[in-house]
Amino acid sequence: xxxxxxxxxxxxxxxxxxxxxxxxxxxxxxxxxxxxxxxxxxxxxxxxxxxxxxxxxxxxxxxxxxxxxxxxxxxxxxxxxxxxxxxxxxxxxxxxxxxxxxxxxxxxxxxxxxxxxxxxxxxxxxxxxxxxxxxxxxxxxxxxxxxxxxxxxxxxxxxxxxxxxxxxxxxx
Numbered sequence: 001x002x003x004x005x006x007x008x009x010x011x012x013x014x015x016x017x018x019x020x021x022x023x024x025x026x027x028x029x030x031x032x033x034x035x036x037x038x039x040x041x042x043x044x045x046x047x048x049x050x051x052x053x054x055x056x057x058x059x060x061x062x063x064x065x066x067x068x069x070x071x072x073x074x075x076x077x078x079x080x081x082x083x084x085x086x087x088x089x090x091x092x093x094x095x096x097x098x099x100x101x102x103x104x105x106x107x108x109x110x111x112x113x114x115x116x117x118x119x120x121x122x123x124x125x126x127x128x129x130x131x132x133x134x135x136x137x138x139x140x141x142x143x144x145x146x147x148x149x150x151x152x153x154x155x156x157x158x159x160x161x162x163x164x165x166x167x168x169x170x171x172x
Contacts, residue, residue: 011074012167018067019160025061026111026152029054034146043135044125047142051122054115065108100162107155114148117141 037050073081073088076096083089095101121141128134 011071011079013071014067015071015075016163018064018069018071019156019163021064022061022068022107023153023156023160025057025064026107026149026156028057029149030146030153034149043139044130047121047125047138050142051118054118061111069104097162097166100159103155103159103162107152107159110148110151110155114145114152117145117148121145 033050033053036053037046040046040049070081073090077089081089083092090096118141121138124134124138124141
């Protein structure tokens, strides 16, 4: 018979809900914002629509990433994430799974690069106006950002699979 530690189940729920929200939010960026922005005929307006959508969802994505990271630590350390002298236990003990750590870094890094490219495009539009060369540079930055945004749900999906696989092994 399987016995379940109730707090651990709740920690897993926090981790899994954060991961699901991160995955869904990143897919929404690709499936919702990109087509909505592409429907705009004016390149400046295309960028503004995409940028406004990304800014609007930033809080949800930040919260979901935080829930995933906190939930992961809570599951791993049974709710006692702080070690000696107030130092997080993962700092003292190292990472649990190198693959998941790498996937998390790839997802977060891709999101940061995409945001940086988007911010750079916005700055160019604000400083240089909408002349032909600037519009080409902005379009290039925007499309490059889409590539990095596509990496995020792929990495987060792999994280979801990894956690599911681990949870299934624990139940046997």
